[in-house]
Amino acid sequence: MGKNSLRRSMLYIPGNNPGMIQDANIYGADSILLDLEDSVVVSEKDAARKLVSEALREIDFSNLEITVRINPLTTEFGQKDLEVVVPSQPDALRLPKTENAKEVKEVDKLLSKIEKNNNLEIGRIEIMPMLETALGVLNAYEIATSSERVSALTIGGEDLTADLGVKRTASGEEIFTARSSIVLAATAAGVDALDTIYSKVDDIEGLIEETKFIKQLGFSGKAVIHPKQIKAVHQVFTPTEEEISESKKIIKEAEKAESEGLGVITVNGKMVDGPIIDRARKILNYSKQL
């Protein structure tokens, strides 16, 4: 899976739970986050990384993108996580609490070293920094462009609001600017922007509302903490039949205009130019992947 993978949903799986790890591929998420950080107690960090490592080697996750959230390198666990898990080749690593480009470059270097020592393709494992502090958000663009491995920027809403000293709300105004900043940085850098979790697992209506909102902001996917959240998130991110047929129309007209040497085209009475044509193309590519 690479930079253009479908990442509408990312399902968090506690890394020390074999029952959940091995069932991960039946829920229909686009991507799995095997977590070694917040969902694993300190006394079990060693167990979790070994479990995730062995799972990566043996379980057939088919088309799922497998991401591992390691512990920060500033802790005693981060380095060991890399040493044990990287040889088992996850598709990507989520780096919690990333605050600057230097941290990403450090991980990039370590990854290359471990890949080299294990005769793995150097540069294949991607990095998805999590921006969970004010400083991290402010440094979003430098983080997004710090390494070729960076394929997505993600936001950690719970930790960010803690850093800001406020409560996380359903309306989310406290993280609105952070969300937008991250989308701007990700877009400028040409990487994905992935949104934070919605913690009220039983409130699917609320989840749909929030997902529609963040989609409109420019996010292309959302992390989820329970399988029952997946369907709703996918529904929001899936282009409608109407959007697909309109996109096909636009592309057809654009190709026709190009072959006739015409600059501006109109579709259904509306002027259609470059950006709209690009968006139509994205929608069609997206729908092809589904």
Next chain:
Amino acid sequence: MELKRTAIAGTLESSDIRIIVSPNQNGIEIELQSDVEKQYGDKIKEIMYEEIKKKNIENVHIEALDQGALDYAIKARIKTALDRAIQ
């Protein structure tokens, strides 16, 4: 390699295996309790033997309570228990 202490890894949750390893003088002893002992008992023990050999351990007593763990989980848990006992 000798075990320095008794150590535990894994849980009693479904799909997991709880493994207690302790030092002994009688070579490699494995006590396994599993619902699938008849069908998979030998395979489970084989996985454990392999990890024990890899670490050059000659003496260890193992008590394992299996809740339907797959091979990768057994391997991970025995590795964890042994590492915890060796450190």
